[in-house]
Amino acid sequence: MNALIKLLHKRGHDIVVEEYITYAIIFDEKINIKCREKSKRVMVKKERWTNYEYHPSGILKFKMDADYSATKKWTDNKNELLEEQLVKILTKLELTAKELKKERIEREERRKRYLEEQKIEQQLQALRDKELKAMKSLFKDMKRHEMTTQLRSYIQDFKRYHESKGELTEEILKWLEWANEKIEWFDPMIEKEILLLKGIKRNSFIESQEKHSSMFYP
Structure with missing residues (x-):
């Protein structure tokens, strides 16, 4: 040794x-x-x-x-x-x-x-997740826009109907004002802030509607 x-x-x-x-x-x-x-x-x-x-x-x-x-x-x-x-x-x-x-x-x-491949894959996955989130947001905004258009059409029809009947009371006028304000809150192009709706997610109304639709169309 x-x-x-x-x-x-x-x-x-x-x-x-x-x-x-x-x-x-x-x-x-x-x-x-x-x-x-x-x-x-x-x-x-x-x-x-x-x-x-x-x-x-x-x-x-x-x-x-x-x-x-x-x-x-x-x-x-x-x-x-x-x-x-x-x-x-x-x-x-x-x-x-x-x-x-x-x-x-x-x-x-x-x-x-x-480790480098894992890092690249994680970065790609983060980009995919970001892209998917943006796409989902786009489709939800489109859905909200469609719903906003339908709501405005409904409000106009509602107003014309009561005008034709001579029933455009102060109570109905207040309700129309209230409804138009909520439509502006929901509209993805306006998103008016309303104190009583602070913290409520606008897209939750779409999700709620989709859940109700799935009850009838699996």
């Missing part, structure tokens, strides 16, 4: 220990490394049962663990001791770090693209 740490430092890399876990820091990527001695399991027979004990084997093993897909082990063997495999270990560590960095950059780019 001392030789490996020196080799890592010589290559411009670093070693850190976090919560008893050792990491090689290579190209800004953290790779978990471990060096252990393999244990030999020895069966020990007792009078009434069999037990197992673990004894040192004198064989060293080194493990690199970057993630589930980047795990590699090296062990003392007949041809090479572990310290003679340091170049292989370092090469594998650097190649793995490069792959991890590449994958991290690609993930970050995908995340940025996703």
